Amino acid sequence: MLTNVNGVSKSRVMIMADVEGKTVVVKENYLVTGKAEGVVEIDVDTFLCKGCGICVEMCPRKVFEWSKELSEKGVHYPVPVNAEKCVKCKLCELLCPDFAIAVRW
16 A cells, blocks of 8 residues: 655655565655554654665564655655564664664554
8 A cells, every 4th residue: 555645744654564464564754654553653754765775674573664755855854664573773873874864662
């Protein structure tokens, strides 16, 4: 399911859910959030991200996939599409050189 919503503030919101409904990805302005109900919430700031791919390559559970669209900087950014697989190690947050990732639970 992919839905685009234009809000009052004219900010673009994208809501995406996987087939089984475990992970929901929400994009609003520069923030992409992957949520797994009762498990974890992973935020990626697409304005800060330079698309280095450290998080995509180093995640032990392969939580991230590359976006199909480009950010404002013209790079593909990581999207936490498998947030339900996250084990909360925060490796992505710790290794991100741009401080663009936040993991919360």
